[in-house]
Amino acid sequence: MESKPSREIEPVSQHCDDNEQFGSRGGRDIENQLPDPALVPNERKMNDEDVYRILALAAMKDKWSVAEVILRKDPSLVRQKITEFGETVLQLATLAGSTGFVLKLMTLMEPDDFELKTNNGNTAFNFAVNTGFIDIVKAMRERNSNLPNIHGMDSAGRAIFPISAAAIYGHKAMVSYLFEVTNLDMLNQTDRLSLLEITTHNEMYGLLPERYIMKKQGGLLLEELWAECERSGEDKLVELVRWRKLLQFAAIAGNVEFLAVVTHNHPRLLWEFDREWSVFHYAVFNRQEKVFSLIHQTGGMKNFLLQKYDTNGNNMLHLAGRLGSSNLYDKEKIMLPSFLRVSGAALQMQKEILWFKEVEKLLPPSLHNIKNKAEKTPREVFTEEHNLLLKEGERWMKDTANSCMIVATLIATMVFAAGFTVPGGNNSDTGIPILLEFNAFRVFVISDAVALFSSILSIIMFLSILTSRYAEDDFLVSLPAKLLFGLTTLFVSIVSMLLAFTTVFFLVYSNHTDWEPKLIAACAGIPVALFGCFQYKLWFDVAKSTYWSKFLFRPGKYKLY
Incomplete structure (x- = not known):
């Protein structure tokens, strides 16, 4: 310089x-x-x-x-x-x-000062949008309302509007705000189609204020963009959906809203966009249950969609037997995102079996044993692909059951001994407990007995888990149900044991001290709270997977056409 x-x-x-x-x-x-x-x-x-x-x-x-x-x-x-x-x-x-x-x-x-651009063609407003500083964006827009309509430049030197830049960088709140203040009439057809593609890829279909999400079909942003694109030229819009693989991305990401909006006027796109797979094949391969549930709304087209084959001879049930999700273009196997949402390999295995059986119910029996070009039936594909997960699930289930059984055994030992060492002692002549007439003593007896019986039930459940055969179908209901019952009875035994312990303090020391029993009772609640906090997610996941899974594939609120 x-x-x-x-x-x-x-x-x-x-x-x-x-x-x-x-x-x-x-x-x-x-x-x-x-x-x-x-x-x-x-x-x-x-x-x-x-x-x-x-x-x-x-x-x-x-x-x-x-x-x-x-x-x-x-x-x-x-x-x-x-x-x-x-x-x-x-x-x-x-x-x-x-x-x-x-x-x-x-x-x-002055307001015009905000429109100054760098040598590369970006305003300060463009920088604020790109970096996600929404407070700065809002403050600048209050001084100059035209800023959202002034395009900047992307890294490749192409003109881009702020709302498109925000979508590219994944700033959902920014896109929601800019949608309200941008004059969409200034976007040409290419800009609108590009924005539609970006928001679809980045799952930005439910961004808007609550008053808009009350709407019955999709997000307002998606509907407005789709309507704008349709007015710009329906042929090019359909071509974009086909060749940019927007429906594939929507199926892989679980964007039910996008699928509902797109297929409302163009239902044939459900199977025309891919010669091998339909939307529902992608949904099965990527374990997107909300997307797959839409198949119940396809009426007579369902049979045609379900019976499609790919070039390797795989039908939809073969895909349900695969472990992993696909890269959009080469269908490369990668880890399923849904695996991150469940606790443990056993519950992952349970969900995989549930998917396989759901697809199996929809396909005609003649397709259940069809072999692909590798000469494998769907069940053989499932067994081969899930062999490692099956072993991991068995190990995880046994480790969990073994650890819980040790705790249950210790509780059973302690409360059994406590049942014959009653507080206050026994009458030397009759052998009757001295404090028998006290209500607190009855609470002690009942809670001690509940602790003993529930801990024994817990031991039985965990022992049953350890001695199971661990076949594939055992992971669907049998093993998770036993684990759920064992965890529940273990929690009951812990609570009952601590209640019996607290009751003893009130019986023995209430006449001699004032605050100590109350303090002991308060402290007894700490282990119960900790056990509940640490084991709640596991218990909830097991209960949800075992008893709520029947609602997993029920039709949702979105309609295809």
Whole structure:
């Protein structure tokens, strides 16, 4: 940058922190230091390059007190490009996320100043959108309502509107806000189709304020974009859906809303977009139950869709037998995202069997034993693909059952002994417990007995798990049900044991102390709460997988056509 005429800068003693330092080009490092009032003479002169560097550093470090001195002396610097890339102070502060700096700087600016662009063609508003600083975006838009309609440039040098940029970067809240303030009429057909594609890929179909999500069909953003694209040319829109594989992406991601909107007027797209697979084949392969449930709404087309084969001779049941999800283009096997939502390999195995049996129910019996080009039936594919998961599920189930059985055995041992060592002792003549007439004693007896019986039931359940044969179908109901019952009875035994223990303190010490039994009772609740917190997710997952799974594939609220 060429040397510019010098500027006179006022003292900054009242604006700078004591630990900020300033250095001239011949002395300290001006690029990394900020002014120190003790080192700046009252009439110190600096050239433009030094001033620009100070402003840039202040903007990036959110040091408004330093920049304010310079900008109030020369307000024209607000609009000046101060870097080799043509960035203004506002653009630099926005890139750095210096929100406080930006809000104060805006008070010195006119509405037109916000439309200044860098050498690459981006405004400060574009930078705020790209980086996801929605507070800055809203503040800038209040000063200049036209900013959402001014395009910037992407990394490839192509013009792009702010709402499209926000969608590309995955800023869902930003897209929701920009949708409300952007004039969509300014987007040409290419821009609209591109925005539709981006929002579909990034699952941005349910972003809008609550008053819009009350709507019956899809998100307002998706519906508006689809309507705009249809008005621009239905042929090109259908071509986009086919060749950009939007329905495939929607099926893989579970975007039921998008599928409902697209197929409302174009139901044939359900099977025309792929010569090998339908939407429901992708749903099965990627374990998207909400998408697959839509097959019940296809009427007579269901039989045609279910019986499609791919080039390898696989029908839909073969796909249900596979373990893993697909890369969209080469169908490469990767880990299923749904595996991250369940506790343990055994429950993963249970869900896989549930999927296989659901697809098996829909396909005619003649297709159950059809072999693919590898000479394997669907069941053989399932067994081969799930062999490792089956072993992992067996190991996980046995480890869990073994650990829980140890705890249940300890509880049973303690409460059995406590049943014959009653509090207060027995009458030496009759052998009857001395405190028998107290209500608290009855509570002790009942809770001790419940603890004993529930712990024994828990031991039986976990022992049954350890001695199971661990066949594939055992993971569907038998093993998870035993685990659920065992965990439930174990929790009951723990609660009952602690209740019996607390009751003993009230019986023995209530006449001699005042606050100690109450403290003991309060402390007894801590182990119960900890067990509930730590084991709740496992218990809930087992219960949901075992007894609520029958609702997994029920039709949802969305209609295809």
